[in-house]
Amino acid sequence: MLDALRPYYESTDVGEALPTGLPPRGKSPRKSARHVQAILEDAHALDSNEKLNTSSYVTVVLEPEEEAVALMGLRVNLADQTVYPQSFDIHNRCVDTLAKLWHCPPEADGKHVGAGTVGSTEACLLAGLALKFRWRVWYAARHDAARALGEFPNLACWEKLFRYMDVEPRFVKPTFSGSHAGGRGWRLDPAHVAAAIDDHTMGVVCIVGNHYSGHYDRVDEIDAVVSQVNAARGFQVGIHVDAASGGFVAPFQDVPAWDFRCPNVLSVSASGHKFGQACCGTGWIVWRERRNLAEHVAISVGYLGGKADSYTLNFSRPAAGVYVQYYKFLRLGADGYARIVRNQLGGRAAEMAVARFIRCKLAAMARPGGEKYFEFLDAGDAGCLPVVAARLDPALGLPFDDIDLQHAISRKHWYVSGYKLDFVHPTTGEVGSLFSDLADEEEGEQTTMIRIVVKANLSMAMASDLVAAIDESLKYLEAHGAGFFKHPAHVVHVHKAAC
Numbered sequence: 001m002l003d004a005l006r007p008y009y010e011s012t013d014v015g016e017a018l019p020t021g022l023p024p025r026g027k028s029p030r031k032s033a034r035h036v037q038a039i040l041e042d043a044h045a046l047d048s049n050e051k052l053n054t055s056s057y058v059t060v061v062l063e064p065e066e067e068a069v070a071l072m073g074l075r076v077n078l079a080d081q082t083v084y085p086q087s088f089d090i091h092n093r094c095v096d097t098l099a100k101l102w103h104c105p106p107e108a109d110g111k112h113v114g115a116g117t118v119g120s121t122e123a124c125l126l127a128g129l130a131l132k133f134r135w136r137v138w139y140a141a142r143h144d145a146a147r148a149l150g151e152f153p154n155l156a157c158w159e160k161l162f163r164y165m166d167v168e169p170r171f172v173k174p175t176f177s178g179s180h181a182g183g184r185g186w187r188l189d190p191a192h193v194a195a196a197i198d199d200h201t202m203g204v205v206c207i208v209g210n211h212y213s214g215h216y217d218r219v220d221e222i223d224a225v226v227s228q229v230n231a232a233r234g235f236q237v238g239i240h241v242d243a244a245s246g247g248f249v250a251p252f253q254d255v256p257a258w259d260f261r262c263p264n265v266l267s268v269s270a271s272g273h274k275f276g277q278a279c280c281g282t283g284w285i286v287w288r289e290r291r292n293l294a295e296h297v298a299i300s301v302g303y304l305g306g307k308a309d310s311y312t313l314n315f316s317r318p319a320a321g322v323y324v325q326y327y328k329f330l331r332l333g334a335d336g337y338a339r340i341v342r343n344q345l346g347g348r349a350a351e352m353a354v355a356r357f358i359r360c361k362l363a364a365m366a367r368p369g370g371e372k373y374f375e376f377l378d379a380g381d382a383g384c385l386p387v388v389a390a391r392l393d394p395a396l397g398l399p400f401d402d403i404d405l406q407h408a409i410s411r412k413h414w415y416v417s418g419y420k421l422d423f424v425h426p427t428t429g430e431v432g433s434l435f436s437d438l439a440d441e442e443e444g445e446q447t448t449m450i451r452i453v454v455k456a457n458l459s460m461a462m463a464s465d466l467v468a469a470i471d472e473s474l475k476y477l478e479a480h481g482a483g484f485f486k487h488p489a490h491v492v493h494v495h496k497a498a499c
C-alpha cells in the first residue's frame with residue numbers, strides 16, 4: 001500500500017523528525033492532505049490550550065458559523081476594493097459602528113474616517129504617522145518647510161509606538177500612587193504629561209486600559225491639561241487613545257469621557273480581536289477628521305468607478321477579521337457586549353462576576369500561619385478592564401516568587417502571566433522600574449506579579465478550577481521550598497541511557 005494511504009500513525013512519517021524546507025524534487029513521495037494535516041495537528045497539540053491561556057487578551061472561541069465566515073474572508077483581498085466592493089462596504093460599516101460607539105462627530109459628508117488593521121499595533125503606527133505629518137505641517141508654518149523635515153519630533157507616551165517612526169520617545173511612566181483624581185492606580189499623571197510637552201511634541205498617547213493592570217488613563221483630565229498647554233503656548237498638540245482592550249469595554253461602563261467627547265482626542269484605536277470578540281488579526285482606527293490625513297497617510301484607490309482613500313500600512317490583507325467583526329456586531333449587539341462586560345466584571349445586577357470571584361478567592365488565600373499571600377495591583381471591579389493583577393506580598397519574604405508560582409500553576413495546564421515589574425528603555429537598553437514612583441521602593445525593580453485576563457470564555461466554572469489550581473500550587477511551593485524550579489534534580493532512580 002502507498003505510505004500516504006496508510007493511517008497516519010502507521011506511516012513512515014511518524015518515525016521522522018518534523019521536516020524543514022521543501023522536500024527535494026523527485027526524491028520524496030508526496031504526502032497526502034491527511035498526513036500533512038496530522039503533522040500540523042500534532043504540533044498544535046503541543047501548544048498550550050488556548051482556552052486555558054489567561055495571559056493574553058485575544059479571543060479564542062468562535063461559533064461554527066463565525067468560522068465559516070472567517071474562512072470565506074480568507075479568500076478576499078481587502079486591498080482590491082474594485083473587485084470586492086461589498087466586502088469593503090462591510091469594512092466601512094464596521095468603521096462607522098465604532099466611530100458612533102466612540103462619539104466621533106461625522107465629516108460634512110456624513111461619513112467617518114478610519115481603517116481596519118491587523119491589530120492595535122498597526123492602528124497605533126497609523127495614528128503615530130498621522131500625528132507626525134500633522135506636527136510637521138504645523139511646525140513648517142511656524143518656521144520653514146525645510147527645517148521641519150530635518151527636525152526630530154517627540155511623542156509623549158510610554159509605549160513603543162515610536163519604534164519605527166524616527167521620533168523621540170518621551171516616556172511618561174504611569175504612577176502608582178498618582179496625584180490624579182482617579183486615585184491610586186497605574187495611570188498617566190496629567191502633571192507629568194504637561195511637563196513633557198514642547199513645540200516638538202506631535203501628540204500624547206493615552207491608554208484605555210493598561211494591559212498590566214486594567215487601569216484607564218484619565219483621558220478627560222489629560223485632555224484638560226493639553227487644552228491649557230495649547231492655549232498658553234500656542235501649540236496644537238492632540239491625543240491618540242490606545243484603547244486596544246478598553247475600546248469595546250469602556251463604552252458599556254459608567255466611566256468619565258475617554259473618547260472623541262474629549263476635544264483634543266484626534267484618533268482612537270482598538271483591537272477587534274480582544275474584547276471586540278473578533279478573530280486574531282483584527283484591529284481598528286478611527287480619526288476625528290479627514291483633514292491632513294488623505295494626502296499623508298492614505299493611498300487613493302479606485303472604488304466603484306470612483307476614488308476612495310485607504311488607510312493602511314499593509315496592502316493585501318484578508319477580509320476574515322472584518323467579516324468576523326461585522327458578524328459579532330450583528331450577533332451580539334450593544335446588549336451582548338454589555339452582558340459580556342458585566343459578567344466579566346461583576347456589579348449588582350450580574351449573574352456572575354468572574355474577575356471579582358477570582359480576586360476574592362486570591363485575597364482569601366493565606367499561609368498556614370494566617371498571613372495573606374497576595375497584594376492587588378489591578379483597578380478592582382468597576383471602571384476598568386476585567387483583569388486580576390496581584391503579587392505575592394514582598395513583606396512575607398517567601399522563598400518563591402510570582403514567576404515560580406506561574407510555573408507551578410502551569411502544571412495544572414493553566415497559563416497565567418508572570419511579569420517582572422521592570423522596564424527596558426528601547427533606545428538606551430537601560431533597565432528601570434515600570435512605574436515612576438516604584439523605583440525608590442526597596443524591592444522596586446525586582447518585584448514580580450501575576451496577571452489573569454478574564455476573557456469572555458473564562459466562565460465561572462472554569463475560573464473555579466483556575467482558583468483551585470492556584471491554591472494547590474501555593475501549597476506545592478510551600479512544601480517543596482525554595483528554588484525548586486531552579487534545581488529540578490529531585491528525581492530519584494536516575495540512569496544514563498546508553499545512546
Ligand SMILES: *Cc1c(COP(=O)(O)O)cnc(C)c1O
Pocket residue numbers: 057118119120121122207208209210211242244245270271283
Ligand atoms: C494588546 C495591546 C496592544 C497591541 O495590540 P495588538 O492588537 O496585539 O497589535 C497595544 N496597546 C495596548 C494597550 C494593548 O493592550
